[in-house]
Amino acid sequence: MTSPMADLLSILPQQLVFGLALGTVYGLIALGYTMVYGVLLMINFAHGEVFMIGAYIGWAVLAFLLNHAVGGLHPIWVLPVLLLPAMVICGVLGMTIERFAYRPLYLRGGSRLAPLISAFGASIFLQNAVMLTQGARMKVYMTNTLFPRTWRFDIFGVNVSVLLLVMIAVSMSLTWGLILLVQKTTLGRSIRAVSEDREMASVMGVSVGQVVGLTFFLGSALGGAAGVLVGLYYTQIDFVMGYSAGLKAFTAAVLGGIGNIKGAMVGGLLLGIIESVAVTFINPAFKDVVAFAVLILVLMFRPEGIFGETLSDRKKV
Amino acid sequence: MPDTIREALRRNWYWFLLAGGLIAPLLAPNDYVIGVLARICLYSMLALGLNIVVGFAGLLDIGYVAFFGIGSYVYAFLASPHFGLHLPFVPVMVIVTLSAAIAGILIGAPTLRLHGDYLAIVTLGFGEITYLCLVNLDRPINITGGPSGLIRIDPPQFFGHVVDSNIEYYYMFLLTLGCMLFASIRLRDSRIGWAWRAIREDELAAASMGVNTTVSKLQAFALGATFAGFAGGLLASWQKSVFPDNFLFQESINVLAMVILGGMGSVLGVILGATIIVALPEVFRDLSVYRLLAFGALMMVVMIVRPQGLLPEGFATPRKKAEEQPPAPATASAAKGASKP
């Protein structure tokens, strides 16, 4: 007779793999939070909703393709076709939110509460806009037409679906792409300059407004991609998914060190694993509380996160 | 001429409001409207409470509904068949108030070192946890009654008379609101109120002027929680039932919208905000599905266009009072370092 603990431990490797995959997605969304915090020192509350909208866009494109496809749908070309519109539209959406809901406020200076409240308002607005236009019931991704459920195999005793591997691969590639962009290109340097010292960046000739807009575009595009991936994997999407995913991704960003891009991915992976492991041992209804507990612990004992600098190190311009 | 009338209004608005509140139900066409008026009073209490936290002290608490829920459920625990306790109204409300205050301190304590953004997220989390607890703590032991809540709560009894009509509840709520209003104003103009204002503007500067930011923030949380808890108890006694879905995240949004619309920090303003936000859906019944959408848009628009809200702070402050000096600082070091307002 096996003990319940042994049962739980036996599924641990499986959970770890899930956690890893989930973690890469958290990381992808977390990048949006961390980049915006880097340049504006504010939390973009609406980012979770952008992720959710990405999921809906992917769903719409997939549904369209399924209705109109003549030949077979192979993931090789369908996946990019799902990702691209979601990324572009979400990127533009993010830029628009910044331009109209945040920029007038942070330029004005003064109360730190105002951009926060506006961000919160934007989040509520987007969530309800989607609910009203798309309905309150969830939508389903017909993923098995692209990735049949049988398309899986065993690695080291863990049963892994191809979709899971694809999810990890896409997330990591996008993250890596962003890291390369930020580290190696002139644009990336200008983003880092604005993050570090906005005034001096403008003295170097950087157009701060443009850079901030672009930062929002990149972060939001990644969030949109994450939405598509989550939709494909979990198949069920609804208008509240952005809320909890957003909270968790934010936790991941804080865990890794808010403002630090490497930190976002590492934080995401860690949180994914922590959450998956914890859920095997506690009541799944309290799953979201795990992330929140991590957040509280980090904020109380090491608010700068794993890679972060303490808040006092940053020049608040 | 209009100037002196305005002045008269400003100085005595408290009495005007009271008078208006007293005769309102007499003008109401039916009992349903009286019920709406009662709800306006209840939500005004919540708005006043949140106004202390957000408006006076500048702490963005977006999980405020937690205290409302805690107050309601504690009342239900103490005055219903659920645990078999049927304590009289006054002791119950005292315990409700204390519980809420303790909850305020417990929830506020971890947030003390956090800046605005983080504070908001953490309070959001606590609000969610509270809701989850209310829904799920009915197994293995039934504490909260789960998703179906608790029913058959005792109504208030005073000297043998059971309160049972909307109009009676209304006057009860009005009385409470009046006290809370009075308390808010006194708090605002007190030493604590000035400490809160200093923290709201610039916490670092406040600390260096001798303000004990830890104590002040905890006071803000505790007092704000108390208002909400008390209102929660009243809700339980009125509805005679409590359900977790009374305390969804949406309610936090509602109350925050009231405070923002009315004017953060403005005591009269938030009451106006509460009135509008409770009354409007009654008028625009069919559009109720757009309510949250409108709130989201409202928050963005108000922040951009008129961040001080409809009735900004200081609107209802008579001229003379506005020129008064702050009360003497509590410590000698503060006296040395305090700058003129």
Add this chain to the structure above:
Amino acid sequence: MPEPSMLKLSDLVTYYGQMMALKGVSLEVRQGEIVCLLGGNASGKSTTMKTILGLVRPREGSVEFEGNRIDRLATGEIVKRGISLVPEGRRIFGRMTVWENLAMGSYVRRADPKADIDHDMERVYSLFPRLKERLGQFAGTMSGGEQQMLAIGRALMARPRLLLMDEPSMGLSPVFVDQVFDIIKEINKQGTTILVVEQNAAVALSIANRGYVLQNGRIAAADTAAALLQADDVRRAYLGEE
């Protein structure tokens, strides 16, 4: 024959919050010169620099650069026209490497097809050999003096015609101060006009052609450097002599 005027401030009135920081400042910098702006704390020196660069807007008065008014332009525009700043306190990008800081310096010229960034880098290395040794080092980990060199090098990468320097001697050891000012002289010889704001009047006047003294937001004295070095009140106030 006087050289053409490169920078001209006319009756500048600038507010810093509610306080009037500049109360009608007029000064001129001609091409090829080194001009120094002297003054103590809170005299308005940094505000003057910020006004020139468009980081603060003047309430009244005008700023002209090479004959064109620039006081209503965005900072990016002003910088593009050929003015660079070595700010007070260095303010290099600590989380970037030395090389990346220099690259940021040339940001304003990134669209110019004729720009020869490598050539400019070489020029900076020749002035500051130490920077070449530390290209991969994070700027935040360097000493104050090295950061100052980096700040100057970074400003030079934009190939400015006018270089503004805000208190370059601050926080540096006397040996370093001499080094830095020698380099400033060299940069000027290579063709860059310089306006340097300084509290250390002695060393500033030792390399400058002309100087202005700023006191409480007003120009209290304006003369050649030699004359200022002789002037009694200047000597007393800024050179510590009786």
